[in-house]
Amino acid sequence: MAEIQNWFLWALLSAVFAALTAIFAKLGLDGVDSDLATLVRTVIIFVVLACFLSATGKWRNPFELPVRTWWFLILSGLATGASWLCYFRSLKIGEAYKVAPVDKLSVVLVVLFAVAFLNERPSLREWLGIFLVGAGVLILAIRR
Template identity: 70%
Template sequence: MNSSNSWFYWAFMSAVFAACTAIFAKIGIRNVDSDFATLIRTVIIIIVLTAFVWFTGKMSNPAALSPKTWLFLGLSGLATGASWVCYFRALQIGEASKVAPVDKLSLVLVAIFAFIFLEERPSLQEWTGIALVAGGVLVLAIKR
């Protein structure tokens, strides 16, 4: 599954698991503080990923990573943690069917940030899709 189109499979599976995350989290945080729930979730992720990386033979020496790699993986980890804290708090007080789509506004922001910082140039068709996602988020966010 290393073909040039395998990214779509993995991205789709990410979306499936993200959808499950919203539903499972909404049920799981009913009687628990959202920050504590995020901690429990993170510990489980650390255990599962450590086992996965170990058993697939992908464990390597972290000291061999460059400072730039450490910096950006560290920043990514901080952003992920902040995102999870915000997401779980939003889920605790809002409806999953409204919180999750607004969270996916990240798609629009990724496109904008990739344009600015990574010099990626989406096509007109791709920008149209991104604009439609943004419009969909606004429709969902507007109070009825």
């Protein structure tokens, strides 16, 4: 299989799957504790990724990774877990069409964190886009 190198295509696919995640999760949370649902989802992700790595020959001993990599992956995993727990709780009590856009406020936060910690410098046009995303979230979140 030829490796697809287009970041935009992968990001677009991520958005499609994230959208499906919200819909499927909302349907699956009926009568189920959101934390238990998050655990089930996590186990499924673990199994699917383990199978994918094995099938594609990408398996590597994770204990051979550098210590610095381990620390940042641990922090990322903790942040992901916290995000998923909050997201599923929000989906359990809120409407998916309201929850998902507020969750995407993470887009604005990623830019701010990237500027602060990674020394990334968006252009004026990119800042405008980020501002519009933030404004869109506020418009959806503020009640009339």
